Amino acid sequence: MNISRKLGILVFCGVPAIVGGGIVYGIFGSYTPVTIYELLLVTAVGVFLSR
Helix, strand or coil, X not given: CCHHHHHHHHHHHHHHHHHHHHHHHHXXXXXXXXXXXXXXXXXXXXXXXXX
């Protein structure tokens, strides 16, 4: 996997991190669930990029 594809994947996953983080905060009203959501996203991207 070349560097441009990896950067594209990071951009593609950055949008759900920003928008989804706002939605999770709106639902739960605290930053703890947002942190958990972001950690799950980072883990998923890390697994995908490590292939």
